[in-house]
Amino acid sequence: MSRYTLWTMPASLYSGKARSYLRTHQIDFVERAAGESRYTEDIVPAIGRWIIPVLETPEGELIQDTVSIIDALDAHQPPERSAYPATPCHLAVAHLLELFGGEGLLRPAMHYRWDFDETNLPFLSKDFSATLAPGADAATREAVFAFASDRMRSATQAFGVTEEIAGRVEASYLEFLLLLDEHLGTAPFLLGGRPTIADYGFMGPLYAHLARDPYPSVLMKQRAPKVWRWVERMNASNRDVGEFGEYPEELFADDAIPPTLMALLGYISEEFVAEMAAQVRAVDDWLEEHPEVTDGEVVLGKPSRRSMGTTTFDWRGTPMTVTVIPYRMWMLKRLHDAARSKGPTGLEQVTAIFEAAGLDPLLELAPRRWVERNDNREVWGPLHEAVLER
Numbered sequence: 453m454s455r456y457t458l459w460t461m462p463a464s465l466y467s468g469k470a471r472s473y474l475r476t477h478q479i480d481f482v483e484r485a486a487g488e489s490r491y492t493e494d495i496v497p498a499i500g501r502w503i504i505p506v507l508e509t510p511e512g513e514l515i516q517d518t519v520s521i522i523d524a525l526d527a528h529q530p531p532e533r534s535a536y537p538a539t540p541c542h543l544a545v546a547h548l549l550e551l552f553g554g555e556g557l558l559r560p561a562m563h564y565r566w567d568f569d570e571t572n573l574p575f576l577s578k579d580f581s582a583t584l585a586p587g588a589d590a591a592t593r594e595a596v597f598a599f600a601s602d603r604m605r606s607a608t609q610a611f612g613v614t615e616e617i618a619g620r621v622e623a624s625y626l627e628f629l630l631l632l633d634e635h636l637g638t639a640p641f642l643l644g645g646r647p648t649i650a651d652y653g654f655m656g657p658l659y660a661h662l663a664r665d666p667y668p669s670v671l672m673k674q675r676a677p678k679v680w681r682w683v684e685r686m687n688a689s690n691r692d693v694g695e696f697g698e699y700p701e702e703l704f705a706d707d708a709i710p711p712t713l714m715a716l717l718g719y720i721s722e723e724f725v726a727e728m729a730a731q732v733r734a735v736d737d738w739l740e741e742h743p744e745v746t747d748g749e750v751v752l753g754k755p756s757r758r759s760m761g762t763t764t765f766d767w768r769g770t771p772m773t774v775t776v777i778p779y780r781m782w783m784l785k786r787l788h789d790a791a792r793s794k795g796p797t798g799l800e801q802v803t804a805i806f807e808a809a810g811l812d813p814l815l816e817l818a819p820r821r822w823v824e825r826n827d828n829r830e831v832w833g834p835l836h837e838a839v840l841e842r
C-alpha cells in the first residue's frame with residue numbers, strides 16, 4: 453500500500469475535517485467504510501474503541517483523532533502550506549476556532565440532524581446504512597440505522613438542546629451563520645488566502661451535518677451562500693477561490709484579525725466561554741473526588757467512555773445542562789500552549805485580541821490535571837496547581 457487510507461462515513465462529522473485536509477493538500481488517499489469487516493476486526497481493537505475517522509498510513513500506522521491526523525500529515529508540509537499559522541494571534545485564534553468548530557458547534561449540528569425527522573430521516577437512513585452495513589439486506593440496514601441513530605439522538609440532548617430551548621439554539625446558529633457569511637465575503641478562508649486548522653475545525657460540523665443533511669443544507673444555501681461556497685472550497689483539491697480573483701495564498705498581513713473575524717470571535721465568547729468554564733470546573737471537581745487517578749491512566753478507565761456526568765451553566769441568560777467531555781481539556785491545553793509559544797510579546801498580543809473579543813477567560817481556565825493523548829487514547833496528565841476561581 454503506497455497511499456493513505458481514511459476509514460470514515462460520509463455522514464461523520466469529524467471525518468469531514470480530516471478529509472478536507474487530505475483533499476486541500478492533494479494527498480493521495482482512499483476512503484474505506486467503517487462498516488467493513490476489516491475495520492471492525494482489525495482497526496477497532498487496535499484503536500481501543502469504535503471511532504472514526506482513523507487514518508492508516510502507507511507504513512501501516514493507525515492514527516485516530518483529527519488533531520493527531522492533521523498533525524501527522526502537516527509534518528510533511530512546507531511552512532507555506534502548513535495548517536498552523538506562524539504568527540502569534542493567528543496561531544492562537546486558529547486553535548480557538550478549531551476548538552469551537554469541533555466542540556462548540558456540536559449543539560446546532562446535532563440538533564439540525566436529529567430534530568427534523570420528516571425532512572432528514574429518509575436521507576439519513578439510506579446514507580448511514582450504506583456505509584455501516586455495506587451490501588446488507590434491507591432489514592439489516594434498517595436495524596443498523598435504528599441502532600446508530602438511537603445513540604446519536606441521546607447525544608443531541610447531551611449538548612443541551614431541549615424542546616423549550618430549541619428556538620433559541622436555532623436563532624443563535626443563524627446569528628453565527630450570518631457572521632460567518634459576512635466574514636467569508638472578505639476572504640476565501642477564515643484567516644485569509646489558505647486554510648488553517650481553524651477551517652478544518654469548522655468543516656466537521658459545517659460539512660457533514662449542516663451543509664449535507666437535507667434540512668440545514670437548505671438553510672445554509674438560503675441564508676449563508678458564502679458559507680456554502682466555503683464548504684465546497686474546503687472539499688476541493690484545487691484552489692477553488694474563483695470569486696476572489698488573484699487573492700494571495702497567504703494569511704492576513706501583519707497577523708491581523710479583521711473586524712468581520714473579531715465579530716465572529718465576539719459571538720464565540722457569548723456562545724462558548726461560559727460552557728467551557730463549566731466544563732473545566734466539572735472536570736476539576738471530578739478529579740477532586742477521584743484522588744486515586746494516576747498520571748497516564750486512560751480517562752474514565754476505557755477509551756469508549758467519553759463523557760463524565762453533566763454540568764449546568766448560564767447559556768445566554770438561560771440555564772443549560774450539557775454533558776461533560778474531558779477531551780476538551782486537551783484542546784484547551786493546546787490553545788494555552790499555542791498562546792504561549794511565541795514568547796511574552798506574542799502572549800501579550802494574543803491576550804489583547806482575546807480580551808477585545810471577551811475570550812480572555814479561556815486563557816486562564818485550567819483543571820488540576822490536563823488531558824493528554826497516548827496510543828490514540830485520552831489519558832490524564834500530571835497533577836498541577838488548580839488555578840480555577842471558585
Ligand SMILES: N[C@@H](CCC(=O)N[C@@H](CS)C(=O)NCC(=O)O)C(=O)O
Pocket residue numbers: 464465466467502503504505516517518519779
Ligand atoms: N475527537 C475525535 C472525535 C471523533 C468522533 O467523535 N467521531 C464520531 C463520528 S463523527 C464517532 O466515531 N462516534 C462514535 C461513537 O461515539 O460511538 C476526533 O477529532 O477524531
